[in-house]
Amino acid sequence: MNNRLIKVLLIEDNPGDARLLQELLMEAKPVQFELKQVDRLSQGLQQLQENDFNVILLDLSLPDTQGLETFVKLHDRARNTPIVVITGLNDETVAISAVQLGAQDYLLKDQVNSDVFARSIRYAIERKRAEQKIREQAALLDIATDAILVRDLTSRILFWNKGAEHLYGWSAETVLGKTDDLLYPQSSPQSQEAQKILFEQGEWSGELHQVTKNGKEVIVESRWTLMRDDNRQPKSILIVGTNVTERKKLEAQFFRAQRLESVGTLASGLAHDLNNILTPILVTSQLLQIKLPSLNEQNRQLLKMMEANTKRGADIIKQVLLFARGIEGEQVVFRLEPLILEIQQIVEETFPKSITTDVNICLELWAMTGNATQIHQVFMNLCINARDAMPDGGTLTISAQNVLIDEERAQRSFDAKVGSFIKVTVADTGMGIAPETIDRIFEPFFTTKEYGKGTGLGLSTVIGIIKGHAGFVNVESEVGKGTKFNFFLPALVAKEPVQVTDLEILVGNNELVLVVDDEAAMRESSRVVLEAYNYQVLTACNGIEALELYIKHKDKVSLVLMDLMMPGMDGSITISTIQRINPKVKIIAVSGSAFSIETAREANSDIQKFLPKPYTAEELVKIVTQVCRVNISKLI
Known part of the structure; x- marks a missing residue:
């Protein structure tokens, strides 16, 4: 500023003072200074x-206006130009009142000298520039999408930008x-x-659970200085907050999906071993009932109980695998x-009759x-x-409707996809799901029911089936008000249904079958049945x-009955080697793992059939x- 000319407008009607x-x-x-003087x-x-x-430079007493009104009239027309009041x-x-209304300074005529006068003018210009800069910065803060606020050391709010208004719902006038x-x-x-860490270290950052004007809880990523x-x-304390509520929901969905995938991988591995254990028990219990027709009723009932419980165990394994491997079987x-x-x-x-049903289908x-x-x-x-x-009764609602999911809507849910879907809702007016457990409801074996009243496999089966159909699920629940399961199933182009012909059980004609399995019980039970x-x-x-x-x-x-999962040379390699010896060999691939069957199916189209254990x-x-x-020509 020292290297340029300062242009001054003096409004003074007294020629001597001017x-x-x-x-x-x-x-x-x-x-x-370059001075321009007028007297009105x-x-x-x-x-x-x-x-x-x-x-x-403004004298408050002029021929066409007097007192504080003089400043007000000028200030309304010259808000961007600093004003120094000159008075007696x-x-x-x-x-002083003029300064409170926006004047940068005031000078008394009989006390002013050249240094004081020049310094006051320079101060007025620097101060006006500072105010302008603050206004510009405040405007930038209002443009920011983050919530920005300043509070004093007693927690009183001093500044509240537009971002804070959008996030929390309160206007600046309400909260200041x-x-x-x-x-x-x-x-x-x-x-x-x-606040404790802030005063120790000068800054703090982390997540805070806060509420908006309408009582909605939000998760805010907050930075304090x-x-x-x-x-x-x-x-004072400067606080910048970013609303991460939706992002945290998506992260929770992602981590839940990862957790389920990990459990699914573990379940798939265990299923092979469990099915190897269950298959011989199941086959033997059925075979003994045929081979020993003279058994008394008590022993016959024991065999039937063994068969029934083995089947129940196999069904539980299948339910666990459903959420891990998705859809299987015939699609129509x-x-x-x-x-x-x-x-x-x-x-x-x-x-119970205390539960009413309401069905709405578009x-x-x-x-x-x-x-x-x-x-x-x-x-x-x-x-x-x-x-x-709903142990005390309520309303069960089932509804179905056609929906189109666009890109914006798909981004709201981790598993959602763009496209045409059938939205199905199953809602109740029951006790609801507690917030601390809702993220775990799809985990296998997790249940909130009393011991012995639930396996914890119902919802894991649900999520497995729906994901297997390329669909997705979201859940809304409030304690004491009920739960709503929304699941979305793709509306897909029709496929030709697979025709399956029922075959009567035929007795063999002395054909030689090679049974290959690393489990002795599997080999023996299969041998006994086939013989x-x-x-x-x-x-x-x-x-x-x-x-x-x-x-x-x-x-x-x-025929070769080949287990796919064996140590050393596994079933797939063994099958390929046998097929090189005889390309027309008939093979049934056996496994307790759906992954192994799918891998073999993709790698070798010459396998006639696949038989899952148990x-x-x-x-x-x-x-x-x-x-x-x-x-064989009809099978390959």
Whole structure:
């Protein structure tokens, strides 16, 4: 500023005072001033329209206006130009009022000299620039999407930008001067700990759980900075907050999906071993009932109990695997209306009469492709959960409608996708789900029911089936008000249904079957069943032994029953090697792991059939009979 000319507008009607002030400015060093003097306020306003001035010197007593009104009229027209009021001793009170209304400074005419005069003008210009800069910074703060606020050391709010208004809902006029307790539903240990660290370290950052004007809880990523005065003493706290509520929800969905995927991977691995254990028990219990017809009723009932419990164990494994591996079995095009109406009938006939059912299905509901039996299971699991959540009665609502999900809506849910979906809602008016447990409800074996009243597999099965159908789920629940499960199933192009022909159980014709499995119980039980149905059986405990036996008996072996998961040379490698020896060999691949079956199916299209463990004696004989008796050209 010292290197340029300062243009001054003097509004003064006393010629003597005007001459004195001009002389004082001429004496001021080293700054140069250019003075334009007028004797009326109206002339001053005209000059402001025609020229730019750095500062205005204003006498409050003019021919066309008097007192504080003089400043108010000028200030309204020249808000961006600093004004220094010049007055006599008798008007000092009025001059002070002008400063309170926006004047940068005031000077008494009989006390001013050149240095004081020049310094006051320079101060007025620097102060006006500082105010302008603050206004510009405040405007930038209002543009910011983050919530920015300043509070003093007693928690009173001093500054509140537009971002804070958008996040919390309160206007600046409402909160200024109030404490920030309104951001917390109750005493906040988080906030107290943050303030302690702030005074120790000068800054703090972390997540805070706060509330908005309408009582909604939000998660805010907050950064606190301790502001200090010129003596380095704390004077205020600057707080910048970012609303991360939606991001935290998506993260929770992502971590829940990862956790479920990990459990699914573990379940798939365990299933193979468990199925190897269950299959011999199941097959043997069924075979003994056939082989020992003279058993007394008590022993026969024991065998039936063994068979039933083994099947129940196998069903539990299948439920665990459903959420891990998704859809399996036959897929057909079907509509949900008949299935929902069937569910309604079951509910109304079997649920307590204190539970009423309300079904709403939109007209022309889209069709879908999938496994109708599994979708039926989804409805039943959700309806049973709803029943259990309403021990004193309530309303069970099932609705279905067509929805289109766009990019914006898809981003709100971790699993959501863009496209055409059938939205199905199963809602109850029951006890609701506590917030601390809602993130765990889809975990296998997690249950809030009393011991012995729930396996914890219902909802894990639901999520597995829906994900297997390329769908997704969201849950809304409030304690004491009920729960709403919304699941979305893609409306897909129809596929041709797979035709399955029922085969009667046929007795073998002395065909030779090579059974390969590293589990002795599996080999023995399979051998006993097949021999009981007039098949000859060779057994091998690993891939190397299987190759040796096949090379030795290749002209007689009609079929190879091959376990896919074996140590050393696994089933897939063994199958490929045998097929190089005889490309027309008939093979049934067996595994307790869906992943192994799918991998083998993709890698080798020449495998005739796949038999998942655990299987019954009937299933084993049926599939062996089918492959042995059907011409190979029809199967590959």
